[in-house]
Amino acid sequence: xxxxxxxxxxxxxxxxxxxxxxxxxxxxxxxxxxxxxxxxxxxxxxxxxxxxxxxxxxxxxxxxxxxxxxxxxxxxxxxxxxxxxxxxxxxxxxxxxxxxxxxxxxxxxxxxxxxxxxxxxxxxxxxxxxxxxxxxxxxxxxxxxxxxxxxxxxxxxxxxxxxxxxxxxxxxxxxxxxxxxxxxxxxxxxxxxxxxxxxxxxxxxxxxxxxxxxxxxxxxxxxxxxxxxxxxxxxxxxxxxxxxxxxxxxxxxxxxxxxxxxxxxxxxxxxxxxxxxxxxxxxxxxxxxxxxxxxxxxxxxxxxxxxxxxxxxxxxxxxxxxxxxxxxxxxxxxxxxxxxxxxxxxxxxxxxxxxxxxxxxxxxxxxxxxxxxxxxxxxxxxxxxxxxxxxxxxxxxxxxxxxxxxxxxxxxxxxxxxxxxxxxxxxxxxxxxxxxxxxxxxxxxxxxxxxxxxxxxxxxxxxxxxxxxxxxxxxxxxxxxxxxxxxxxxxxxxxxxxxxxxxxxxxxxx
Numbered sequence: 001x002x003x004x005x006x007x008x009x010x011x012x013x014x015x016x017x018x019x020x021x022x023x024x025x026x027x028x029x030x031x032x033x034x035x036x037x038x039x040x041x042x043x044x045x046x047x048x049x050x051x052x053x054x055x056x057x058x059x060x061x062x063x064x065x066x067x068x069x070x071x072x073x074x075x076x077x078x079x080x081x082x083x084x085x086x087x088x089x090x091x092x093x094x095x096x097x098x099x100x101x102x103x104x105x106x107x108x109x110x111x112x113x114x115x116x117x118x119x120x121x122x123x124x125x126x127x128x129x130x131x132x133x134x135x136x137x138x139x140x141x142x143x144x145x146x147x148x149x150x151x152x153x154x155x156x157x158x159x160x161x162x163x164x165x166x167x168x169x170x171x172x173x174x175x176x177x178x179x180x181x182x183x184x185x186x187x188x189x190x191x192x193x194x195x196x197x198x199x200x201x202x203x204x205x206x207x208x209x210x211x212x213x214x215x216x217x218x219x220x221x222x223x224x225x226x227x228x229x230x231x232x233x234x235x236x237x238x239x240x241x242x243x244x245x246x247x248x249x250x251x252x253x254x255x256x257x258x259x260x261x262x263x264x265x266x267x268x269x270x271x272x273x274x275x276x277x278x279x280x281x282x283x284x285x286x287x288x289x290x291x292x293x294x295x296x297x298x299x300x301x302x303x304x305x306x307x308x309x310x311x312x313x314x315x316x317x318x319x320x321x322x323x324x325x326x327x328x329x330x331x332x333x334x335x336x337x338x339x340x341x342x343x344x345x346x347x348x349x350x351x352x353x354x355x356x357x358x359x360x361x362x363x364x365x366x367x368x369x370x371x372x373x374x375x376x377x378x379x380x381x382x383x384x385x386x387x388x389x390x391x392x393x394x395x396x397x398x399x400x401x402x403x404x405x406x407x408x409x410x411x412x413x414x415x416x417x418x419x420x421x422x423x424x425x426x427x428x429x430x431x432x433x434x435x436x437x438x439x440x441x442x443x444x445x446x447x448x449x450x451x452x453x454x455x456x457x458x459x460x461x462x463x464x465x466x467x468x469x470x471x472x473x474x475x476x477x478x479x480x481x482x483x484x485x486x487x488x489x490x491x492x493x494x495x496x497x498x499x500x501x502x503x504x505x506x507x508x509x510x
Contacts, residue, residue, distance in 0.1 A: 009114070013097045016107075019078030019281030023096065024065055028445030032479065038480060040104055043117040046366065046447035047103040050486050055095060064105065101505075118366050119375060119447065121429065124416060127371070127383040128167045129179040129396035130160060130195070132188040134388055137484070139219050139253040141283055144313035144397070147181055154188050155388040160195040163386050163409050168202045168210070170415040176203075179213045181396060186220040186380040189227075196231040215279070217250070219258065225272035236277045237266060241291035242298070249309075249319075266299070277301075283309040283319060285332040292339055296351070303352035306336075311469065312459040326472035333473070334480050340494060352496045360478065361502050362448050363485060369501040375450035375482060376432035379404075380425040383413075392418070394428060397455035404428070426456060433463045439467040449474040460475045 030041040038056040051059075059065040062080045072292035077096075080088045099105045101112045135143055135155040144190075158169050164178060167472050178199050180192055195304075196212050203210035213234040221237070228235055239262050240246040247257025278301050288306060295301040308329055312319050340351045352406050354468045358370045371378025378395070390409040398404040398477070404424060412418050419425055434440045437451040452468020460469040468474065485491050495502070 001019055006337060008096045011095065011478065012436075013100065014093050015078055017093060017096075017329070019076065019081075021077040022074055023064060023080070024074040024079060024109070025066065026104055026111075028442075029101040029104060031066075031067070034483065039479070040102075041444045043442075043446055045103040045111075045113045045118060046362070047113070048482055049098060049102040049104060049320060050482070059095070059099075064099075073236060074255065075183075079382075081094075082501070083402075092256035094245050097461040098478070100436070101361070113366070117366070121374075121376065122381045122426045123376075124171050124173065125167075125380070125382055126171075126173050126175065127164070127177045127378075128171075128386065129180065129383060129399075130155065130163055130191075130386045131181050131183065131396070131399050132185040132191045132195075133183040134400070135187055136184040137187065137252075138184070138258055139428050140217075140249060140281075140314070142283060142291070142313070142315040143310040143314070144310070145400075147297045153183070153351050153388045155191050155390075157194045159388075161198045162389065162429045164195055164199045165202055166415060167384070168206055168208060170226075171507055172416070174207075175211070176214060177211045179215070179396070181215055184220070186216050186224055186315065189220075189224060190223075192233070192400055193227065193231070196413070216265075217258070218262040218265035218269075221274075222268040225265075225269045226276045228269075229272045229274045231310040235269065236279055236415075237262070237269070237273055237300075238279050238281070238337075239263075239266070240280045241287060242292045245284075245287055245291065247266060249281070258341045263328055263401070266376070278305040280304065280306050282306055282329075285325070288332045289335050290507045294334060296343060302349065306333075308470070308473075310456050310459070312456065320472040326470045329470070330473045330480075331454065331474035334477060334484075335490065337481070337494075338483055341488070341491065344490075350493045350496055353494075357494055357496045359448075359481060360485070360491065361498040363478070363490060364495065364504050365502040366505065367502040369498050372453055373448075373450050375447070376429050377450060377452070377454055379428055379454045380406075380419060380422070381429065384394040394425065395455060395485050396410050398458075401458075403458075410471060420429050428464065437465065437467050439471070443467075443475070445475050445478050448478045477484065 026042055028043060029044065033053065037050050038053055039048065039050050049408060060067055063075050067071060081092055084092060096105065103111055103113050109332040115393060122505055132155045141394040184297060185192060190253065193213065199210050212232065215236045218239065238334040239252055243259040246259045250258050252258060278295055278299060282288055282291060295304045306344045309315055311342040335397050336353060336356055340353060358373065361369065368374045369476045371382035382396050385399040386409065387393065387399045392406040392409060392412060393399045394404045406418055406422050406424060430436060432451050432454055434451045440446045442450050457466050457468055458464065460468065
């Protein structure tokens with residue numbers, strides 16, 4: 001049997017079996033019974049399968065499974081099937097096929113997936129995020145940057161161009177993304193203008209493709225939407241839902257809410273024909289559904305992202321973080337699944353809601369298209385962040401933290417050399433592998449989610465050794481998504497645009 005053939009058919013599998021075939025159960029399976037079914041998860045390959053309890057009991061009786069999942073057992077096929085009639089023997093072989101391609105058993109010592117060939121780490125970044133300023137014209141209560149004053153800390157156009165030229169010339173890859181961030185990047189419109197034009201010129205001269213993006217609070221869109229349209233910059237707008245919700249946290253320094261100004265900016269963007277995406281930060285978990293409804297009904301959005309607030313920056317001082325918040329966030333977040341399904345029934349297409357889309361993709365593929373949910377995460381290998389002063393950081397979220405500064409764009413060696421030789425990069429890459437984080441190493445969901453965000457873990461715990469502070473959230477939603485997907489196969493369509501980035505696994509829901 002060719003263990004490298006990851007499109008193995010049942011016919012080929014069945015023909016390879018003989019009475020002498022040795023079938024060995026895989027140890028350390030996670031078992032979760034519910035009603036008349038049992039969920040099995042193989043942690044190292046992120047494989048899962050739901051069996052009827054009767055079928056699982058049959059496997060236990062035949063010595064192929066252990067009800068406590070501890071240890072491994074092996075049997076020859078002839079010993080297991082000698083007393084079965086032809087129909088039952090065929091059903092057994094069908095079950096063995098499903099167990100094999102789901103990595104629950106090995107056949108003659110071969111497994112379907114080899115963990116050592118999975119979870120490859122990207123070598124060099126493709127996303128380069130420039131903090132054009134750390135200043136902002138708002139003072140959002142959960143802001144992780146936590147700087148005020150539009151006149152402070154602006155990136156010069158020269159520094160912006162130097163970063164762009166060096167990343168395009170020195171980092172291999174035909175496609176890259178350059179993101180303008182902050183603070184509020186539109187406060188530094190000169191860098192947006194000159195940087196965008198320069199990026200396209202340099203990329204064209206090198207035969208590369210560049211995507212330009214910008215995340216804004218929306219207040220300056222009335223002034224700059226037409227320019228952004230001409231520059232072909234993809235724009236994300238931060239808005240937290242309807243007025244009552246938005247104005248609790250997205251405020252001016254006076255404390256006044258910013259909803260009216262943001263909506264005015266959105267209207268200007270639409271009038272200019274600017275294509276926009278939307279991002280909301282959720283601090284109160286019961287707001288997931290109201291915010292999602294606002295996005296679809298008031299903004300007519302078919303694509304948006306809902307991030308929960310994190311213990312960092314200004315939020316540490318201004319907001320309360322209940323130690324048990326992960327459970328409530330999981331409960332309300334899962335309501336988005338039914339919301340998306342009902343929306344599909346009304347509108348005919350499927351919403352794009354990150355992270356719902358990417359998590360659904362993780363259940364049906366070994367690919368991990370989103371850098372934040374890899375092991376290790378994308379810090380230093382998928383993304384680099386650049387401060388307003390030209391300093392280079394492992395990630396956009398780590399900008400300003402000297403512990404994660406790699407150097408300065410003005411005098412750093414060739415960027416590939418910098419990354420290859422960086423002790424900081426090497427240390428993070430090793431310590432943030434999910435198998436090296438103590439609380440993650442034995443978790444059945446470790447390959448579905450990874451060890452979590454480096455920055456958020458560092459902010460909460462103060463070191464590189466800890467799992468994600470919202471670990472329980474991820475543990476809960478992945479298991480519940482499996483049950484929902486099993487009971488409603490059409491939910492696989494929630495992978496949405498990630499479909500073009502992944503290969504759906506053979507027999508993922510057979």
